[in-house]
Structure formats: structure tokens, C-alpha cells
Amino acid sequence: MQKLRSVKEVPQDLTNTLVNIIELRADFELAMVEQYSPWLVNAPTVDSRLFVAKLVSDELNHGWQLVRLLEEFKVKDVIERISNARLGIHKLEVSNLPLFNWEDVIAFTFLVDGAGLYQLKILKDCSFEPLSTLASSMIKEEESHIFFSQNELRNYQNKNRMQGAINFWFPRAVEMLHMTWSLNETHLRDLNISDLTKNDLINGYIKTTNEELKKCGYNEVNYDKALHYNVVLK
Template sequence: MQKISNVKEVPQDLRNIIIDIIQLRADFELAMVEQFSPWLVNAPTAEDRLFVAKLVSDELNHGWQLLRLLEDFGAINIVNQIQNLRLGIHKLEVSNLPLFNWEDVIVFTFIIDNAGLYQLRILKNCSFEPLSNLASNLIKEEEYHITFSKNELKNYNNKNRVQGALNFWLPRAVEMLYQFKTLNETQLKDLNISELVKNDFIDNFIKTINNEIKELGYSEIDPYKNLYYNIALK
């Protein structure tokens, strides 16, 4: 697969889909800043507050880097639009939901960051090198977020409350992944990232995350029984 090293080399027919991918991801990262920010002061312990501070800083930096890529494409209107989005009008529905309690925070980090990490691992193979390189750089920080949340889940006292949060957020993660299926598969194939819209990609994510859920001492979840949207996903 021929690599594309800068924006000027991107074929005209691939520009819009690259912009769409970056736009969705940038909004996702910046929405998390909004979702997590209340927990900078409300997290249960000083250690938890330090974690949230790092998470917010990481996601803000991720969003900022993605916006810079959009600026390289000259998509200034899109950059301005993303910067003005707020809870309730973000592009991905998972980004429009507040985190009401600490169980939501740690489960959201574990489930939704895992879904985002699955996407990054595909995007790092993208033939558009600036996006590929950025995805590779983001992976390590996302893995740290997930490791912290897994430790919290493993040692959490109220298992029932966590199970309820897991039951809620896994379907939201699946919905998030399905929202990417509107992207053009042929163009994604040209960019070496067509796995983003494959059903087996989503099925593998569900299987993997359920295995981890069981290892942490919680019950396996069928996300298709608790979907936010009344749409046929299979």
C-alpha cells in the first residue's frame, strides 16, 4: 500500500473521508474532556482526581492534535464547529451522555476507551501517514487509561453498581462502532483501514471486552439486548 506523507498528496476522492474520520475522532476526544471534567473535583480520592486530571489533559491534547490535522486540510469551518459542540450535540451519541457517578467514570473509561483503542489500532495502519503516526502515538496513553480503570473495577466494593454501569455502557460502545459503518468501505480499503466497518471487527471487540469483564469478576453482557437505537445491527 503506497503511503501518503502529507495533505498535498491525498487524492481528491479520499480527502473527504479522511476529514470525516478525523472530525469524528476529534469530537470524540474533546467530548470526553467535557464528560470527565466534573470529576476533577468530585472523584472519590486524591489519586482518582490525579488520574482524571491526566485523562482530561491527554484527551484535550489528542483533540488538539486532530484539529491541527483538520487545519492542514484547510477545514477551518469544521474545526470551528467542533470547538463549539457541547454535550447533547456531539456527533457520536456516546459523547452526549453525562457521567453521573464514579461507576460511570471507571466503566466508561474501560469500555469506551477500549472501543476507541480498537479503532486506533486500525488507524495506525492507515496509508495517510500523519493520521497513522498520530494514532500510534495516542495508543500508549489510551492503554494507560484502560489499565487504571481495570484496577478500579477489579477492586471495587459495590459490584452490583458496576455491573449496572457495564450493562449500560457496552451497548453504547457498540452503537459508537456502528456509527462508523456509514463511512465508504471502498475508500477505507484504499486507505488500508476498511476493518473499521467490518462486522467481525465489532464482534471481536464484543468478545474481547466480555472476556475481560468476566476476568474482572462481572457477568458477560449481550449488548444487542440493550441498544439505545432501535436499529438492526446484525
């Protein structure tokens, strides 16, 4: 499909799918601001506090860039819903869970934010050019988050505690991808978002992530758990 350079060029039947994708991503980014914010003061070292400050700044900027993109679609109700969302009422269940300890922060960043990065690498090829451009600009910052969390995983002293956090967050990251790609598959292909099936995409994330975890000294995770989250894309 040829590049769509503005909202005016988007076919009517693809508009709702694009809005759903952007809304879900914006809500995810802004939810992370809430989840990470307590660790601005509770992170264990000065370096880790600086890292969290970058996380919060980056995710807040990403969220509002996506909201500004939604403004071009004239969807005031969607923007209002994103603006009013708080922990407990975000669209993805993984976005409604607090990060109770530092192991949660690191595992969440590597796995859940990592799933978000995986999504961005697919969205950068989207035929809707404003979303493609924005996704491409976000990737470098997200990669820096994963790089830091990977180093923390590799050097963490209490491997058992960290493995527990990994076991908790891994299936939720996978479920997040399931929910993200539960949109109309024909529309996704028409937008050049992916020519792979949802299962191929998710299996690729699982395989790559488990390989990286093994390199960092952790066990592979049995991700095939019955986590049934009720996500309604409006």
C-alpha cells in the first residue's frame, strides 16, 4: 500500500483501526509514567534514580506525542479517555499493576517495555507515515531502556528474587502483545503493519526474549499460562 501522509488520506475503513492502535499505545506509555514514578525516590542508587527519571521523561513525551497525533483524527472522546485514565482503569491489564520492588522495575522494563519496543519496530513500517515516523523516533530511546535493564539483570546479585519477577511479568508481556494484535488482521495488513500472523509475531518475541534471559543467567520462562484479560478496544 502506498504511503498515507496525512489523516485525510486514510481510507475510512482503516481509520478506526489506526485510532485503536494509537490509543492503546498512548495509554500504555502514560500508564508507565504512573508505574515508574514512585521509583524516582525509591530506586536503590543515584544511577538508578537517574535512569527512572529518564524513563518517566521518555514515556511521558511518547504518550503526549501520540495524543497529539490522535488530535488530527478529531477523536475528542478518545483523547479525554486517555487523559483521565489512571492506574486501575488503563486499557491493558499489564498497565494496571504496580511495581512493588526494584526487581519488578527491572523485569517490567526488560519484558513489558521490551514488548513495547518489539511493537514499535513493527509500527515503523506502517503505511500511515506520521505513525511510522513517530515509532521510528521512539525506538532509540526505548532501546536505551532495554540496555539498562539488561545490564541490571546480568549484574543482579539475588538471581532467585529476580527470576521470580521475570516469571511474573513474562506471561503478562506476552498477553499484552496478544491484546495489541487482536485488531482486524486484514486492516493491519492493509496498513503494512505486518505480513506475519499474530502467532508468528508473538513467538518471535518469546524466542528472542528467552534467549536473552539465558545469556543473563536466568531460566527460560514457561509463558503458556491461562491469563485471560478483558480488554475492550472502543
